[in-house]
Amino acid sequence: MSALTGYRRKSAGSLAWHIGAFVVLAVVLYPVLWVIGGSLKPSSQIIGSLDLIPTSPITKNYSRLTEGIADIPISTFFVNSLVLAVGSVVGVLISCSLAAYAFAKIKFAGRNALFAVMIGTLLLPYHVLLIPQYVLFQKLDLINTYTPLLLGKYLATDAFFVFLMMQFMRNLPKELDEAARLDGCGHLRTYWLIVLPLCRPALITSAIFTFINSWNDFLGPLIYLNEPSKYTVALGLKMFVDQDAVADYGGMIAMSLVALLPVLAFFMAFQRYLVDGMATSGLKG
């Protein structure tokens, strides 16, 4: 086989690969493209039409969103979601990194047993805790506040992130924290000055996943919040849909897209960390 035909075969294979990959991608992303197009069509034309690109694009669906939902401006839902998401990120970063440091770097009595318990909580279905936690927060008169949605984040109940950060800390060179100990650093200073800065990739991955999980969370807010002015974007969206039984598809779809924006923006900015973090830790989005 001459070099030329070899090259030709290779480029033909490459072309076939790109066509194949592109076709699969087109099928997978079709719903997304359809939604973007749909948000610019009048409601009556959304359901029955196969066109991706609207024939005469309109912005009415978006301008309708300024009216708000049930007298509550849409920005309220966004602020609420943002408060919860940022609050969750801060909590997870502090509490999970502390626990991870203890498991990775401190040799204390009972570590193995506690570690096994921590791994066990990874597999525990959340629904077993749902009802007693609700009863607890109800007795404490904390229903319709953000405490039930945030408390767990500050108490390191997200074992996945403890595990992720711990794996990362264990792979740091031992010499670094040993040197810090010799220089007279206690654990707190070693944690803060040496280990945390080196763990930035694990912290960023955890932060992004926490933000997105919190933003997408539906069950938590559904159970704990009952006053529309405290609703998150997810609940606001649901309310919007319920209210519009007549099927204002245009408004619904525009609102859905707007609700996805923060997640998509995060994804664009950090997709490298996210996808790599996924691969190394097996973390679920």
Place this chain on the structure above:
Amino acid sequence: MTHIQDAAPERLGKSSGAQDGPGAPAVPAALKRRGRQENLAGFLFLSPWVVGLVVLTAGPMLVSLYLAFTDYNLFDSPKWIGLQNFTDMFGDPRWQKSVRVTLQYVAIGTPLKLLLALGVALLLNQNRRGQAFYRAAFYAPSLVGASVSIAIVWRALFADDAIVDRTQQLFGMQAGGWISNPDMKIYSLVLLTVWQFGAPMVIFLAGLKQVPGELYEAAEVDGAGTWRRFWNITLPMISPVLFFNLLLETIHSFQVFGSAYVLGSQGSSCGPADSVLVYTCYLYDQGFAGGRMGFASAMAWLLLITVGLVTAVLFWSQKRWVHYEEATR
């Protein structure tokens, strides 16, 4: 996990080295102090986690176990009724329906999702230009898939005479609507989970990258075709990753809630005709909408036991089909 267990003998070795003298069982005071300090530090660093474990995990677990044997409506004090919640459950047609729907969702959705994930991972594993782009693009649905937005969009996509229906007609298939047809609706939910194949795909891709290229070269020299190379090299080599994905996806699938709840909300949640009444949907319905906290707790414990059993069976089965390389362990 093994690393942590390794740590103990290492510490033993150090302390015995420090007390070389003949018959000196006492640990030197300095080391003892050091050990106490370590214990204190460990406890302090772990304290948020320990509080969370007691208050938000272990305590609630015990309470929920107790509630599972009671009649409790959140306002009156719980009344012990023994196994009645469980016997009620088995005789309840809506509960039976929720079990059927969930099993359908898990049994159809999980294999399809993993198959698609593996297929795309194999496609992307060839070193071509733009791989990073494709990888990210395929992963995107996994991130947004769990949101209310996508569930709403899904309803629009699968509505009668909407885009999916019309596309089917284009290909000459009989279209009967998905969302309003109770027999078909579950498949739109299944497709929603299959659509989020990006997460297992990325894990598969990481596994595929670890397969040594020499193995393929050797097989090619021996004249093995593409299919045989896949069957005899790729599949055994990535079986640990396949196991991991299978375990994770199965456990997750059993717990699906939000998308079913939103997709199914037309008048009643998870409808019509309970067509997407997944297990957790019925749990929510009974506990939070119906005020039967005891019954819902019993349901939750049954879910816990089921997930535990499925996990155990998967772990037991892995001896037969998961291939771990001895050299690396």
